[in-house]
């Protein structure tokens with residue numbers, strides 16, 4: 001569905017010197033440096049996949065999405081989406097994609113939501129029955145009724161995002177690009193949007209590429225994650241493998257039948273001991289083996305195993321540059 005090979009986007013940035021002489025020098029020499037926002041990227045995405053596209057600020061995520069949606073032309077490399085080149089076959093291409101940028105709306109600011117949606121019907125030449133049935137379905141799922149006659153400028157952020165999602169999908173695109181679709185939303189609004197994206201992916205087999213800094217979006221929606229930084233692809237795989245490779249330690253909380261004075265176990269560290277409750281941390285040993293070792297020596301009342309959360313795994317990767325070399 002999406003094929004990307006050796007894709008790069010470089011920006012030429014003018015150097016800025018301070019002062020009048022420097023400004024003159026700037027003007028005369030037009031000194032520039034090259035910023036490699038996306039650098040030699042290769043990957044492909046199959047129909048129906050939901051992929052989380054992650055990376056720290058400035059990593060090159062939006063630049064990639066802009067190229068994929070045809071808003072930017074690459075410096076070099078190959079990119080096709082559904083067999084089309086996004087910035088060449090514009091008309092045929094936009095019929096195939098839906099785009100939502102969390103930071104800005106594609107709707108008409110002064111028009112009521114429903115009139116904006118009607119305009120999309122004309123722009124995309126959506127047949128009337130198709131438009132009506134899609135609108136009915138999306139209205140119900142996104143709860144648009146309560147604000148469909150309100151001008152876009154007066155909507156809350158969560159309402160605006162719901163209206164934007166509806167607008168992006170009315171023409172039945174096969175691919176949906178989402179750039180920070182839940183940014184700034186409260187937990188309930190986020191949940192509603194995630195449920196809607198899942199529904200669309202499952203019922204219509206829409207391919208979804210999602211950039212977000214909210215990792216619970218990724219956990220709920222994505223079977224696959226790609227991590228980029230400095231324009232390079234650093235990781236491409238699923239969340240469990242990422243956790244296994246870069247996750248922190250797991251925790252085993254044990255409630256003993258009585259307080260034992262010495263509860264050390266080979267393969268685990270004691271993080272906390274509070275009378276008969278002990279918290280162990282472990283990484284290179286199976287939980288079942290650890291439990292076996294403990295139960296051999298002590299009487300146990302209760303056990304809980306806690307996985308490291310994805311948030312701390314990703315933080316660990318960014319902070320320690322764990323993926324910088326060699327690339328996967």
Ligand SMILES: Nc1ncnc2c1ncn2[C@@H]1O[C@H](COP(=O)(O)OP(=O)(O)OP(=O)(O)O)[C@@H](O)[C@H]1O
Nearest residue numbers: 011013035037055056057058059060061062063064
């Ligand atoms: N039009 C442009 N001209 C010059 N530099 C640009 C332009 N667009 C993006 N950049 C630079 O390219 C790099 C990648 O930016 P991009 O917006 O793709 O990052 P991002 O991963 O989406 O970041 P964020 O999570 O902060 O949105 C940044 O250093 C940015 O300043």
